[in-house]
Amino acid sequence: DAMVIQNPRYQVTQFGKPVTLSCSQTLNHNVMYWYQQKSSQAPKLLFHYYDKDFNNEADTPDNFQSRRPNTSFCFLDIRSPGLGDAAMYLCATSREPWTGGWQQPQHFGDGTRLSIL
Amino acid sequence: GEDVEQSLFLSVREGDSSVINCTYTDSSSTYLYWYKQEPGAGLQLLTYIFSNMDMKQDQRLTVLLNKKDKHLSLRIADTQTGDSAIYFCAESNKAAGNKLTFGGGTRVLVKP
Numbered sequence: 001d002a003m004v005i006q007n008p009r010y011q012v013t014q015f016g017k018p019v020t021l022s023c024s025q026t027l028n029h030n031v032m033y034w035y036q037q038k039s040s041q042a043p044k045l046l047f048h049y050y051d052k053d054f055n056n057e058a059d060t061p062d063n064f065q066s067r068r069p070n071t072s073f074c075f076l077d078i079r080s081p082g083l084g085d086a087a088m089y090l091c092a093t094s095r096e097p098w099t100g101g102w103q104q105p106q107h108f109g110d111g112t113r114l115s116i117l
Numbered sequence: 118g119e120d121v122e123q124s125l126f127l128s129v130r131e132g133d134s135s136v137i138n139c140t141y142t143d144s145s146s147t148y149l150y151w152y153k154q155e156p157g158a159g160l161q162l163l164t165y166i167f168s169n170m171d172m173k174q175d176q177r178l179t180v181l182l183n184k185k186d187k188h189l190s191l192r193i194a195d196t197q198t199g200d201s202a203i204y205f206c207a208e209s210n211k212a213a214g215n216k217l218t219f220g221g222g223t224r225v226l227v228k229p
Contacts, residue, residue: 006159031215042219042222043205043219048215090159092160097214097215103147103148103209103211104215105165106162106215107162108152109159110157110158110159111159113157
């Protein structure tokens with residue numbers, strides 16, 4: 001009964017070859033997030049969608065893009081992966097923040113580990 | 118900006134209690150979270166506490182919040198080998214929407 005599903009779990013791509021990671025959710029949450037986590041580091045937020053409204057973090061490289069065709073799916077596109085983009089990519093979802101006066105926690109998928117050859 | 122700090126490593130014997138500590142700087146922090154990350158996996162939400170609470174207990178987990186000192190701790194009673202993982206403390210506040218600021222994580226190793 002996985003609720004936030006990321007595919008694939010492991011992805012290998014070549015230097016400079018575009019790659020897409022996918023995330024789907026069965027929670028019907030408004031908000032979907034993409035994080036990058038490098039080895040032994042905390043997750044770093046890249047961007048998030050609030051419904052169809054895209055919110056980019058100021059320091060997210062232009063090389064990273066995202067699409068959300070519907071409520072359930074969100075994609076992370078890396079246009080020209082460099083060696084420094086090798087990392088675990090985590091998708092998370094939450095209900096609309098501060099629903100009912102309470103903050104809504106984020107629920108994470110198991111991640112996709114991206115390797116660059 | 119906000120900063121969240123954790124010690125890097127904790128070693129504990131199976132059956133003992135573990136205490137993982139976290140400090141934060143943002144006095145407007147409203148919610149504080151503990152996430153668990155097992156090797157090769159995503160983050161599992163363990164528990165969270167609202168800033169007007171001092172303590173929250175959930176089975177083997179006890180969260181203590183000292184808002185004056187901006188100190189958060191997670192106590193795991195009767196630690197098991199399955200508790201070996203990295204534990205992340207995170208904070209958020211209303212001004213930042215739902216954005217989480219994570220600490221660097223504490224690696225907990227449970228020895229039999």
